[in-house]
Amino acid sequence: MxxxxxxxxxxxxxxxxxxxxxxxxxxxxxxxxxxxxxxxxxxxxxxxxxxxxxxxxxxxxxxxxxxxxxxxxxxxxxxxxxxxxxxxxxxxxxxxxxxxxxxxxxxxxxxxxxxxxxxxxxxxxxxxxxxxxxxxxxxxxxxxxxxxxxxxxxxxxxxxxxxxxxxxxxxxxxxxxxxxxxxxxxxxxxxxxxxxxxxxxxxxxxxxxxxxxxxxxxxxxxxxxxxxxxxxxxxxxxxxxxxxxxxxxxIDDKVWDPSTDAHLARPYDRDNLAARADNKRALQERLGLKPDPEALLFGVVSRLSEQKGLDLVLAGLSRLLADGAQLALLGAGDKALEDSFQTARIVYPGQVGCFVGYDEALAHQIQGGSDALLVPSRFEPCGLTQLCAMRYGSIPIVARVGGLADTIIDANEMAIATGAATGFQFGPVNLGAALDAFDRAKNLWRDKSAWQRLQENGMGADVSWxxxxxxxxxxxxxxxxx
Known part of the structure; x- marks a missing residue:
């Protein structure tokens, strides 16, 4: 045939x-x-x-x-x-x-x-x-x-x-x-x-x-x-x-491969996660963030719209940034959201960095340099950024909807204990549930070995086509x- x-x-x-x-x-x-x-x-x-x-x-x-x-x-x-x-x-x-x-x-x-x-x-x-x-x-x-x-x-x-x-x-x-x-x-x-x-x-x-x-x-x-x-x-x-x-x-695992990605300051793989520190430092420098290796750096690579739930990030920003955490954002879309994130960059100097527009290289750099990636969508047919995040060792924090629910295993106590967790899910999609997920991520961030296990789990998952x-x-x- x-x-x-x-x-x-x-x-x-x-x-x-x-x-x-x-x-x-x-x-x-x-x-x-x-x-x-x-x-x-x-x-x-x-x-x-x-x-x-x-x-x-x-x-x-x-x-x-x-x-x-x-x-x-x-x-x-x-x-x-x-x-x-x-x-x-x-x-x-x-x-x-x-x-x-x-x-x-x-x-x-x-x-x-x-x-x-x-x-x-x-x-x-x-x-x-x-x-x-x-x-x-x-x-x-x-x-x-x-x-x-x-x-x-x-x-x-x-x-x-x-x-x-x-x-x-x-x-x-x-x-x-x-x-x-x-x-x-x-x-x-x-x-x-x-x-x-x-x-x-x-x-x-x-x-x-x-x-x-x-x-x-x-x-x-x-x-x-x-x-x-x-x-x-x-x-x-x-x-x-x-x-x-x-x-x-x-996702295209040749385009999205941290071991060969020319957009990164330093390539790395699952067995060399320490090299991510150089990418975090480069990302902080590019977006005007404080060069602090211990700050939990949240990333966003998204269209800025109500569907994507980025208004929840803005509403919870003071809680998200507490304890010196940082936010690196790349996106464009709703003018009100664009302006609000630009304002946040001024209100929180050194903690919020944003680029309004489209920049493929920066998208890779946020995946390779952020510690966690936020995807708080109200609905999401599949989502690709969380798959890229897994591949790059950035822990996804996602709403429990659509393909986000299908691709991320929540870091609840049992999933952590059995070594299955790859990120954090929250639901329903509202501010309270999102803030709880942010706090859970911050708590786990303090346990560096547990955080690394999540990174390794995500990087070991088959997210190819x-x-x-x-x-x-x-x-x-x-x-x-x-």
Whole structure:
């Protein structure tokens, strides 16, 4: 039997274009799947950064009229990735965020932009590229949600379809009067198609029509089937629960490897944890923190939003920083939170350091130099920063939700005694429970041998993509035509 071929459809892919964890998943999964005998090509919009990264592009198809302009489908490689790229300047030749204009609002034509992504994917699935006809199309998030819809309108055989929910809060909802502009007939504007409370929802459409639905952790798969976690899609997901599964994300253990990480002041591994002290000192220096090796240094690498629970960190900051503890933060998002952390840096000189924005090197340095990493999310489909923290020997302190609950073993008395603990969990997600977790971490910090055991446990855990790749491969095989 020939190797199974997969078209991965995504709006961002690391290391070329990234706004969040979706890019990390889309960038790391293809190489992990190759170990499972899968051939993966990734379809991505032709943003300027993508076209710049594409090596020796080949034109596969010309679209004379494609959602408002001419376009080309290109193929090529970018690093280790095999790519198909939609070169449509009228849709994608824009600087900055893939989704937002400079004023912070969604691009007004996002419906057309990501309908184009779905349309091209469906065309490839129907044989547009004879050299690569996928057995399975894997659509990621709402931006690829129309792939199963366009395929459903085509005659003849079609590939199996999988849609992955990376965050159900983002659903791609647009006015119903765009239906014709998106090349969709009125027949699909039903409760069993793209219609969603009188509008068009890209994500709902994909969930309704895909052959399989996955999300990025087993606990989140359960949470999104409840009214509290389903963001009004819980009924649909319960109705299709027999095809819903949670596959826990991994991280790229070559990119995230403290023994080879060029971003660190000094590399180290599980058997040389003392070398982390140099990274802590370098991090303190970079962010203007007091150079104190005994200060418990908390780290944050996060989008700044209510979802991520960073307001809890601000509300409990005086307690968090008591006894000389420190905070190193990297993130951007909600302007009020950005300003509040900048103010905290002034109010607590030498104890709070922050960088508002995106800095990949600093993200690695916080993982390698902090003693503990805070992830107090109100909901979290999977989370990747806590996996990176484990890999780097920074103890995760997480809310007991979604993938955070699935990946971190709480340092309760029994887990410490049996040598299983890897971090701290708290719940419910409120200030009181968060403060208790901060205090538990501070108490354990005083026991250096117990703290080191947690570090060693986390660094010894398999947080790679290997297990997830096997699960995805089995899922794809279940969809392959006999």
């Amino acid at each position: 020939k190797p199974l071929s997969v078209l991965s459809v995504t709006s961002e892919v690391f290391p070329i274009i990234k706004t969040g964890g979706l890019a990390d998943v889309a960038g790391a999964l293809p190489s992990a799947l190759a170990q499972e005998g899968m051939t993966v090509v990734t379809l991505v919009p032709g943003y300027p950064a993508v076209l710049k990264a594409l090596e020796r592009p080949e034109v596969l198809h010309q679209y004379p009229g494609f959602f408002g302009g001419t376009a080309r489908l290109l193929s090529g490689r970018a690093g280790d990735l095999d790519l198909f790229v939609i070169d449509a300047p009228h849709l994608f030749e824009r600087s900055g965020s893939p989704y937002l204009a400079s004023n912070g609002r969604d691009w007004p034509d996002n419906a057309r932009r990501f309908a184009a992504l779905g349309r091209a994917a469906a065309d490839i699935g129907q044989g547009l590229t004879p050299g690569f006809v996928p057995d399975v199309i894997h659509a990621h998030d709402w931006q690829a949600g129309l792939v199963p819809v366009y395929l459903s309108l085509s005659d003849g055989p079609r590939p199996g379809t999988v849609i992955t929910i990376h965050n159900i809060a983002f659903q791609g909802i647009f006015p119903a009067d765009l239906l014709f502009e998106l090349g969709l007939p009125t027949s699909v504007f039903t409760v069993d198609g793209v219609e969603y409370y009188g509008q068009i929802s890209f994500l709902k459409a994909g969930l309704q029509l895909a052959d399989r639905i996955t999300t990025v952790s087993p606990t989140y798969a359960k949470e999104i089937q409840t009214p509290e976690g389903g963001m009004a899609l819980d009924g649909l997901l319960r109705a299709r629960s027999n095809i819903v599964s949670g596959i826990l994300n991994g 290997h297990r997830a790749a096997r699960q995805y491969a089995n899922l794809y095989r279940s969809l392959r035509s006999p």
